[in-house]
Amino acid sequence: MSGSTPPSPTHATAAQPRHALRIFLVWLVLSAIATPLVYLVLGPHLPPGGMSDSAASQQFDMKVLTAIATPVVLFIWTYFGYALIFFRSQRGVIEDGPPIRGNRVFQAGWLGITTALVLFLFGFGTYELIHPAGAGAGEGPNPIWSPVSSSSTKPLEVQVIAQQWQFTYRYLNAGGFETTQLYLPVDRPVVFHVTSLDVIHGFWAYQLGVKADANPGVDNVAFTTPTQLGRFEVRCSELCGIWHGAMYNNGYVVSAGAFSQWLTKEQQRHAPDLPLLPPAAPYYNPGAGGGFYGSGQEPNATATPSPFPSSVTSPAGS
Amino acid sequence: MALDITSSPAGDGGTLATGGVPAARRTRNDWLRPNVLWGLVGAVIGYAIGHWAGNAIAHNWQQVQGSDQNNVSLVLGYLVGSVGFLAGLGIVNYPLAKLVGRQPPAPEEAQPGLGKFFRYTLDHKVVGAQYLVAMILYFMVGGLFALLFRTELLSPTSHVITPDAYIELVGMHGTMMMMMMTSAIIGPFGNYLVPLMIGSKRVAFPRLEALSLWLTPAAFVVLLSGLLIGGFPTGWTGYAPLAVQATQGMDSYLVSFGLMALSLLFGAVNMAATIISHRAPGMTFGRLPIFVWAMLSTASIMVLAVPVLFAGLYLMLMDRTWQTAFFTWQHGGSPYLWENLFWFFGHPEVYLLALPSFGILAELLPVFARKPAFGYRTVVAGLIGVGVLSFFVWQHHLFMSGMNPDMRPVVMLTTELISVPTGIVYLGAIGTLWRAKIRITVPMLFCLGLLFNFLLGGITGVFISDVPADTTLHGSFFVLAHFHYTIMGGYMFGFFAGVYYWFPRFTGLQLSEKIGTWHFWTMIVFFNSTFLPLFAVGLLGQPRRVFEYQHRLQGLNDWATISAYLLGVSLLIFLWNIVWTTAIKNRPSSMNPWHSLGLEWTIPYPTPLENFDRVPVVLSSPYDYGVPDRPPVAVVPEPVGVGCGPALSDPVREEDQHG
Numbered sequence: 023m024s025g026s027t028p029p030s031p032t033h034a035t036a037a038q039p040r041h042a043l044r045i046f047l048v049w050l051v052l053s054a055i056a057t058p059l060v061y062l063v064l065g066p067h068l069p070p071g072g073m074s075d076s077a078a079s080q081q082f083d084m085k086v087l088t089a090i091a092t093p094v095v096l097f098i099w100t101y102f103g104y105a106l107i108f109f110r111s112q113r114g115v116i117e118d119g120p121p122i123r124g125n126r127v128f129q130a131g132w133l134g135i136t137t138a139l140v141l142f143l144f145g146f147g148t149y150e151l152i153h154p155a156g157a158g159a160g161e162g163p164n165p166i167w168s169p170v171s172s173s174s175t176k177p178l179e180v181q182v183i184a185q186q187w188q189f190t191y192r193y194l195n196a197g198g199f200e201t202t203q204l205y206l207p208v209d210r211p212v213v214f215h216v217t218s219l220d221v222i223h224g225f226w227a228y229q230l231g232v233k234a235d236a237n238p239g240v241d242n243v244a245f246t247t248p249t250q251l252g253r254f255e256v257r258c259s260e261l262c263g264i265w266h267g268a269m270y271n272n273g274y275v276v277s278a279g280a281f282s283q284w285l286t287k288e289q290q291r292h293a294p295d296l297p298l299l300p301p302a303a304p305y306y307n308p309g310a311g312g313g314f315y316g317s318g319q320e321p322n323a324t325a326t327p328s329p330f331p332s333s334v335t336s337p338a339g340s
Numbered sequence: 341m342a343l344d345i346t347s348s349p350a351g352d353g354g355t356l357a358t359g360g361v362p363a364a365r366r367t368r369n370d371w372l373r374p375n376v377l378w379g380l381v382g383a384v385i386g387y388a389i390g391h392w393a394g395n396a397i398a399h400n401w402q403q404v405q406g407s408d409q410n411n412v413s414l415v416l417g418y419l420v421g422s423v424g425f426l427a428g429l430g431i432v433n434y435p436l437a438k439l440v441g442r443q444p445p446a447p448e449e450a451q452p453g454l455g456k457f458f459r460y461t462l463d464h465k466v467v468g469a470q471y472l473v474a475m476i477l478y479f480m481v482g483g484l485f486a487l488l489f490r491t492e493l494l495s496p497t498s499h500v501i502t503p504d505a506y507i508e509l510v511g512m513h514g515t516m517m518m519m520m521m522t523s524a525i526i527g528p529f530g531n532y533l534v535p536l537m538i539g540s541k542r543v544a545f546p547r548l549e550a551l552s553l554w555l556t557p558a559a560f561v562v563l564l565s566g567l568l569i570g571g572f573p574t575g576w577t578g579y580a581p582l583a584v585q586a587t588q589g590m591d592s593y594l595v596s597f598g599l600m601a602l603s604l605l606f607g608a609v610n611m612a613a614t615i616i617s618h619r620a621p622g623m624t625f626g627r628l629p630i631f632v633w634a635m636l637s638t639a640s641i642m643v644l645a646v647p648v649l650f651a652g653l654y655l656m657l658m659d660r661t662w663q664t665a666f667f668t669w670q671h672g673g674s675p676y677l678w679e680n681l682f683w684f685f686g687h688p689e690v691y692l693l694a695l696p697s698f699g700i701l702a703e704l705l706p707v708f709a710r711k712p713a714f715g716y717r718t719v720v721a722g723l724i725g726v727g728v729l730s731f732f733v734w735q736h737h738l739f740m741s742g743m744n745p746d747m748r749p750v751v752m753l754t755t756e757l758i759s760v761p762t763g764i765v766y767l768g769a770i771g772t773l774w775r776a777k778i779r780i781t782v783p784m785l786f787c788l789g790l791l792f793n794f795l796l797g798g799i800t801g802v803f804i805s806d807v808p809a810d811t812t813l814h815g816s817f818f819v820l821a822h823f824h825y826t827i828m829g830g831y832m833f834g835f836f837a838g839v840y841y842w843f844p845r846f847t848g849l850q851l852s853e854k855i856g857t858w859h860f861w862t863m864i865v866f867f868n869s870t871f872l873p874l875f876a877v878g879l880l881g882q883p884r885r886v887f888e889y890q891h892r893l894q895g896l897n898d899w900a901t902i903s904a905y906l907l908g909v910s911l912l913i914f915l916w917n918i919v920w921t922t923a924i925k926n927r928p929s930s931m932n933p934w935h936s937l938g939l940e941w942t943i944p945y946p947t948p949l950e951n952f953d954r955v956p957v958v959l960s961s962p963y964d965y966g967v968p969d970r971p972p973v974a975v976v977p978e979p980v981g982v983g984c985g986p987a988l989s990d991p992v993r994e995e996d997q998h999g
Contacts, residue, residue, distance in 0.1 A: 041775065069879045070812045083808040091799045098795050101770055102788070111710065111777035116935050118966035119711040119776040129715050129767060136763045140756045147756075147806040148749040157808035162742035216742075221581040222675055224740065224815055228881040233811045235741040237676070238581055239669040242742030255890070259740075259815035259883045263573045263582055264504040267886030 041108065049100040053093040061089040070231045073254060073275065076158030076246040077231030083150050083157075090139070155245040160216060160225075160234025163241045163304070169211045177211040177245075180204070183306055184216070184223035184236035187265035189256060196285055198302025199292035204256065204273035206248050207281035215304045216242040224259030227273060235260055241304045248275040374430030376458045383558070386424020391417035403660055409588045412661050414569075418595040422558040429460040429554055434547060460554060462546035465947055467553050468532025469846055472839070474556055475524045479832070480911065481564075482516030485509045487908050490901040496889050506887040508571025508589070515563060515576040515593060517827070519600050520556065522689065523607060524831070525696030526642075527553070529838050530611055530635045532846065536940035537629050539620025539958055539974060541950040544613035545606075552607035559599040566592030575885055577686070580667035580678035584659050594657050601650045608642035611635055620974070622958035629938065629962050630713060633720045634699020637727040638692055644731070645688035652681030676743050683734040691730040693827050694794075695723060697834025698765045701787050704841055705772045706963045707936045708784040713963040714771025715764075722764030729758040739807050740814050748807050755805035762798055766791070781934070782856035786837035789864045793829025797822055800875065818878025821871045829867055836863075836914070841934065847922065848945040850929035855917040862910035869903035937973050938962045954979065 065085035072078040111117055151157050155169040169177065181192040183200070192200045194215070206212055216225045218236035225244075226233045229252070234244040258269035276284065300307060371377075394413025403411045426432060430445075437444040456466050457473075489509040492500050501509075531553075535543055543549050566572060566589040574583045574590070578597075583590050615636045619628070628636075656678065658664040665671030667678050706713045713719065732754040739748055769791055778784070800822040803809045813819060836859075844850045873896040880896075882889045889897065932941040939962060943951060956974035964970040 038775070069881065076811070080808050080812050083806060084803065084812075087803050087806060087809060091802065095795060095799060098766060098791075102773070102791065105770075105773040105776070106778065106780075106788070109709075109773055109776045109778050111779050116779075117710060117777050119709060121712050121964070121966040121968075122714065122771070122774065123712045124715045124718070125771065128771065129718050132763070132767045133718075133760065136760045137757075140753075140760060143756050143802065143806065144749070144753045147752050147808065150806075150808045151749065151752075156745070157811050159745075159748075159807060159811040160740045160742040161745040166746050221585065222579050224883075226815070226883065228812070231812060233740050233814055237669075237742065240742055255881060257881070257883050257886075261507075261573075261575050261577070261579065261582070261885045264507050266507070267503060267888045270888075 041104070045101055045104050048104070049093070049097050052096045052100060056096060057089055057092045060092045061085055064088065070229055073229040073250045073252060074158070074231055074246045074248045075154045076156075077229060078249070079150055079154055079157055080231045083147070086146065087143070090143070094139075154247070158231040158233065158244055158246050160242040160244045163243065165243045165245070169245050169247065175210050177213045178207065179213045179215065180206075181215040181217065181302075181304070181306060182225045182234075182236065183219060184225060184258065184262075184269075185219040186221065186263050187258070187269040189225065189258075189269070189271060192299075192302060192306070193285065193288075194302050194304070197289055197296065198299065199289055199296060200299055201288050201292060202271070203284075203288070204271070205281055205284050206273065206275050207278045208248050208251055208275050210278070211245065211247045214244045214246075216244065217306050219306070221262050222260050223262045223269070226257045226259035227254050228257065229254035230273075230275075233259060239305075239307075243304075251275050251277065374428060374433075374460060375455070376429065378430075379425045379428035379554075382424035382426075382428025383421045383561075384424070386427070387417040387421030389424075390420030393420070398661075403588075407587060409569075411588060411591055414588055414591050415595060415657065415661055418562050418592070422555075422562070422595075422599060425558050426551070426554060431460050431547075431551055431554060460550055462550055463949065464531050464535055464543045464546060464549060465951075467546075467550055468528050468530075470553055471523065471527035471531060471556075472846065474553070474560075475521065475527060475835075476915075478516055478520040478556075478560060479524065480915075482513050482521070483908060483911060485513035485516065487904055489513065490904045492887055493889070493897050494901050496891050496894050496897070499887065503887050504571070504573070507573050507575075507885065508567060510885050511572050511575045511593070512563070512567065515597070518576045518689065518693075519597055520560060520563075521831075522600070522604055522692050523552075523556065524835050525700065525838060526607060526611060526635055526638055526692075527556075529631075529700070529842060530638075530696070531607070533842065533940050534611065534614060534632055534635055535618065536845075536943060536947070536951055537632050537938065537962075538615060538618060538623050539939060539952060539956045540614065540618035541952055541955065542618070543610055544618055545610040548606040549610045552603040552605075552610070555599050555603035555606070559596040559603065562592050562599065563596035566590075566596075577682060578656065578678070579682075580656070580675040581669075583656060583678070584667055591657075591660065594653050594660070598650060598653045598657070601646050601653065604642050605646045605650070608639040608646070611639040612643060615639070620952075620955050620958050622974070624958075626717075627958060627961045629703055630716070630719060630723075631699040631703035634695050634702070634723050637723045638695045638699075641688045641692055641695070641727045641730060645685045645692075648681055649685035649689075652678060652685070655681070676738075676741065679738055679741065679743075680734070683737045684731075687734040687737065688727075688730040690823065690827070691726055693831045694762075695726060697790060697794075697831045697837075698723060698726075700834040700838045700841075701765065701790055702768055702772075703938075704783055704787050704837055705769055706965060707841075707934050707938070708779045708781060708787070709772050709776030710779070710965045711772055711774075711776045711963075712961070712965055712967070714768050714774070716961070716963070718764055719768040722761040722768075725761030725764075726758060729754060729761065733758060736805055736810075739810050752805055752807055756802060759798060759802060766795075781840075782851070782853050782860055783837045783841035783934070785857065785860040786833050786840065789860065790830050790833040790837065792864070793825050793833060793867070796872075797825030797829055800825065813878060815883055816878035817874045817882045817884060820884050821874035821878060824871045824874070829871070833864075836860075842940075843921075844929040844933050845940060845945070845947075848928050849921050849926065850933050851917050851921045852925070855913060855920060859910060859913040859917060862913060863907065866903050866907040866910055870900050870907050873897075873900045873903075936962075937964060939974055942974065952976070 068081050068084040070077040070080055072081060152167050156165060156167045179194040181194055183190045190200055190202055191204050192198050214232060214234060216234040216236045217240060218238045220238060223236040224233060225236055230246050230248060232244050232246050234242045252275055254273050256271050256273050258266055391413045394416035395410060398410060398412035401412065402409060434444045457470055489506055492506050531549055569588045571589040572593045573586050578593060615632055655666040659666055665673045667673045667675055669675065702713060702719055733751060735751045736755045804813050804819060804822060840851050840856055877893055877896050880893055882893050931945060954976050956976050958974045959971045960973055962973055
């Protein structure tokens with residue numbers, strides 16, 4: 023912001039102190055102190071922490087943005103603070119200031135600096151969006167930024183099925199069983215296929231830095247690679263009805279060994295359910311055939327409600 | 341609607357007749373003339389007719405099975421009831437008389453007393469005052485809802501109110517504030533002041549203007565009536581599959597938003613036409629007060645954005661009554677369609693809630709800095725630039741939705757680019773205050789508060805525009821705090837600056853500076869104390885619109901709730917200031933208490949019915965503070981043939997602007 027010196031006085035008198043210089047120096051000192059403090063002291067505490075590569079990348083983004091915002095905010099505060107102290111009229115006196123209508127250098131400098139800042143933020147944000155793989159955000163059914171497949175381990179594919187008002191998970195490359203627990207192995211890329219059975223929900227794994235809207239009939243893909251063991255919160259991030267606030271559970275990042283133990287146990291536990299489920303596919307479509315819905319049994323309308331409110335599919339009166 | 345108009349005479353034929361009687365019979369009884377009470381009668385009759393017709397058409401049809409609720413009858417009741425309300429007010433008399441080829445009733449003449457404020461009138465000053473009272477009412481009601489659901493958030497898991505009551509209140513608060521308050525500045529100040537500022541005797545379309553006002557109480561009542569039938573679970577955004585499955589309260593949201601959309605559209609058409617075509621001689625675009633420029637930019641956005649909202653609401657209403665499937669994916673519709681239609685309006689909408697306050701800020705700073713507006717042309721370009729860019733950013737609300745993800749960098753760019761024209765507002769403020777002679781008054785305090793709050797709101801907006809950071813922030817309390825800083829901290833502070841500044845113009849009384857100072861300091865302290873912690877709450881992982889949250893966030897939430905109560909107390913101080921100034925002290929203020937050069941302050945109080953006896957000729961910018969030998973802002977020309985020559989031949993002074 024050093025270029026944005028306020029307008030040079032056109033009616034300078036000998037009594038006028040060098041306001042611009044004084045403001046600039048105050049701002050420079052404050053920024054020089056505050057910006058490193060913000061980046062180095064506050065920065066590591068910024069969310070969402072470092073539990074996965076996408077979370078770490080988002081935290082870095084927030085650190086950089088906060089560090090850039092600091093001198094901007096300080097400039098405005100310094101300037102207006104200074105103006106309110108030194109550019110005051112005497113109490114009860116109506117007197118006019120100098121008729122300054124504009125200053126080409128100041129205006130051009132301001133526009134140039136703000137535009138440059140914006141273009142930098144755009145480039146930085148785009149880079150951070152591509153590395154790593156979509157920054158943990160939902161990328162729709164055909165993601166264009168996927169994780170680099172250099173690692174020998176195959177990514178774990180987890181389908182997140184949102185419905186009013188709970189999440190269930192299908193482990194697609196482990197037979198496709200469905201469970202209410204979310205366990206992830208550490209240091210293995212995870213692909214979330216987020217979808218919904220009724221209204222729009224949002225899958226928000228806070229500490230993992232993953233967020234993807236769950237749209238009915240849409241496979242919304244998000245990537246991450248957990249790097250630390252521990253518990254993370256899963257919350258619904260799109261208003262989905264009256265129990266939206268109660269739609270949360272916890273997920274766990276565990277070691278590879280513990281994960282395979284858990285996987286085996288869960289596979290056995292949910293094996294009887296598998297024939298009732300539609301085939302494991304990125305699209306969770308009960309009507310696709312197979313499983314309970316496609317097995318030839320005509321589902322009893324009262325026993326198995328349609329995934330969508332019955333009102334829409336059969337609006338005619340009772 | 342055409343059907344509704346022709347059916348209404350059956351309902352309130354008596355009322356209609358009184359509107360058309362000759363002037364001689366008018367004096368018999370004031371109460372029999374169309375007024376707001378007759379409007380209520382018309383509303384009740386209209387609702388009954390519409391409800392009956394709906395039951396006749398869609399007998400035994402239910403949107404939600406087993407609910408015993410007929411949406412068609414409710415929607416028709418709302419619509420015909422609204423038309424009945426307008427008919428009772430006498431609004432349909434003129435078009436109806438034109439339609440059947442009769443002599444339309446003469447316009448209402450100015451009435452002494454307060455009666456005119458409860459009537460449909462064509463005087464833009466009365467409409468502006470009505471708007472002001474209405475907007476304060478809507479704002480206070482919306483704020484009360486916020487206090488109620490903040491009470492629920494005092495505890496993370498134990499509950500004061502039920503989850504459905506909570507979500508109803510959240511939706512009511514959001515809709516009231518975002519929808520009803522869109523007119524908070526363009527309604528009162530735009531309608532009242534723009535003709536005075538541009539030297540016009542009237543507005544371009546006074547009937548549209550009055551209609552735009554009277555649609556707001558209809559929308560208000562329809563919206564509130566939703567509380568009686570279970571409210572709506574979708575918040576103010578009305579996202580699609582949820583809105584399609586919702587019970588009847590959703591219809592009140594759709595109808596009331598639709599009425600409000602019409603109100604915005606009519607008001608904006610009138611505003612733009614007035615500014616473009618009713619300027620006094622010499623009031624060139626280069627001399628237009630910045631507030632008027634802001635109104636023009638706002639009106640232009642409204643005219644372009646609101647029809648898209650209206651289309652969306654119409655489709656949703658069809659989905660809920662006509663059994664179409666625009667938004668249900670199993671039948672070929674798409675929830676994305678609603679998200680796009682809504683936010684194509686919704687993001688320009690938030691600039692409708694920013695530009696007017698920028699206009700007030702840029703208008704007031706020169707007065708209290710006693711300096712010309714700095715960089716006039718740059719600031720005006722900024723106001724227009726915000727308006728243009730606002731149509732290219734809406735998809736940043738869909739960053740996480742999975743829709744065309746490859747377009748996200750482009751939307752990120754346009755979103756961040758809009759901070760350049762927004763930053764120009766700060767450029768203008770910085771330049772205007774440079775070596776100024778600042779007077780600290782209550783309006784000036786609110787302007788400074790706006791600058792302080794909007795800075796934080798704008799900077800946090802950059803965080804949200806950045807897709808990786810938004811992955812954490814989207815849908816969290818951080819977003820909530822961000823837009824409360826821009827709307828409550830920016831827009832409403834601008835609104836209060838305008839109220840304090842122009843109250844003498846509206847009423848001839850000056851609001852108490854002492855009470856006003858208390859109002860300002862309590863408001864800015866408790867506003868920041870309420871919403872600053874909510875940034876942290878969002879960063880720490882609390883999604884919006886939840887009634888249960890993590891135990892670790894209770895301290896911050898409780899702090900915000902208690903501050904919100906105190907913020908409510910601050911607004912009571914404002915109401916007390918109005919009561920004290922008008923009802924208790926009631927001492928007339930001077931004609932131009934702020935020593936402003938603005939054209940609106942050259943008119944005596946009470947403002948004559950036609951504002952100016954003769955249309956003035958504008959000679960200079962309203963911001964020529966400190967200019968040596970400045971000409972008067974405007975002169976009233978001598979009547980032609982009486983004076984010494986046509987004043988219009990005065991050379992129009994060239995603007996000496998470096999901006």
